[in-house]
Amino acid sequence: MREAQADALSADDRVFIMGQELGEYGGVFRATEGLAERFGAHRVRDMPIAEQSMLGAGVGAAIMGMRPIVEVMFMDFIACGMDAIVNHAAKVGYMSGDQMRAPMVIRTQGGSGTHHGSQHSQTLESWFLHVPGLAVVVPFTPSDVKGLFKTSIRVDHPVLFVEHRALYRTRGAVSDPVEPIPLGKGVIRRRGDDVTVVGIGKSVGQAQIAARLLEEEGVSVEVIDLRTLVPLDVDLVLESLAHTHHLVVAHEAVERGGWAGELVSRVVAEGFDELDAPPLRAGSRPVPVPFAKELEAEMIADERLIAQRVRQALGMVEYAP
């Protein structure tokens, strides 16, 4: 992430970063370490605790031709700046009849697992599918972080770039220079025959773990990483279903109202004949993320839930919500 942002700052003078604890501190997840030193404090700007200001000022700068990267420290805090994203960033290009554009990348991170409690552990990317005008990117591998970021900072529209806290320590090869990855192109992470499991971000890793568990039970799982939710690569999912005929969609976000519902609905509408069984979702239970580890484990969608949904989709066990 740090390299991706450094590359963006070097490649384009219009790029600058705003957020909290970025400069001298280097970001609470170290994603801007050394960048203020290298590019100057005017381009790696520390903010007061004011999410609405950083997102709103980001839009203002973007319509004047800049390319802001705005870091929202925890995804939960995005709620404090929703107006800037939903009513301004997402709409100014369209409403102005294309006289202006708001090219900016809103970076944030979320998810469970660090026991920060209900207001620091949410997975909220699904909210933004419902607001036309925003691309939504959720990378899984280190290489994708760089490739997807390279595209995100170049497109002429606002992009929400969502990282998962648990992935910051992921290791993986990254080519140098990295090729930009187009938005809206998913990738098959594992080939399989019996069922397609679709995820994004951390859920892709969990789907891979579930696939290994299921292999021992004689089930062959194909894993798709969508990489972006807007645009949504429905075609790749349909292609996969043409040989697996079973679908499970996995995300850490609460199952109710999550993006899996959108994907399943598209698949049912466009690929009903390919389905041998109802498509299922593996999402978190509809409660806030609790603090205690025993409680969190009960409600968060994980590899065990994904494996169970696969068994249910294949009729190996009965479906229970």
Next chain:
Amino acid sequence: MFRLMYTIRRFEVTMERAHLEGELYGPFHSSMGQEAVSAGVCSALRLDDVVASTHRGHGHAIAKGAVLGRICAELWGRSTGYCQGKGGSMHIVSMDHGFVGQSPIIGGSGLLATGAALAFDLNREERVAVAFMGDGAVGQGVFHESLNLAAIWRLPVVFVVENNGYAHSFRAEQMQVNPDIASRAAGFGIPGVVVDGIDVFAVREATRTAAARAREGGGPSLIEAKCYRWRGHNLGDAEHLYRAREEVEEARRNDPLERFRAATFDLIPPGVLEEIEAAAEEEIDEAVRFARQSPPPDPLTALEGSF
């Protein structure tokens, strides 16, 4: 007040140790050094007054009277904790003591208290709501919005900004051209005072004045309590990146507990404070025992209590 301050100090030390030893998990924000603000403010309130707090809220909860064992059990994530393990360190609530919650979403406590005061006003109750906030909250729009709302409706709110020198790595003067937080009150037409947050008597006096005014229908006030955050922002904070050890050591010489001892030297017979200390230590030991012996929550309770 000494008992409260001493208990808060030792509570934070004990919890920090439990974290370092791996017994506790999750984020931990110590209120060490700020004991006089918690104790001074809360000891000027009635039991039926309410307090809204922040991520750095253990001291506020203790000072408002919340039971130590149940706070401890919540930090331990146990079923006997105030929130049955659903809340954790940043979400303690004890409705029985008017401790109406913490907002680790910076600035949130301002509106929680303003809304609580609105309820008191509508119900014609002579109760007061206190909002604890950090100096960092002044950057948020809700800080200003809550002051204005409470001012125009003359709501019984006492806004207490604990200016502990830092909002994570930033000093107030780095993020505010006018770092005089109390002066913001003038913009909303309400009283604003600065108090020495190391002096528990001064804090209590300022709160008494503000609370009395609020109770009598005089509307909100803003108190800026100047203090110092002894520990890093959270446990594991890379403090060395933004402040020198010497600065911390220097500030720690201005210890609210020592200040109390010095101020009361002639007034309190020898041995009394030591007795209070011993009783507090025992209470903390007992609280930790209670937390350790309490069962973890039944996992299925995770699914209860929400639409």
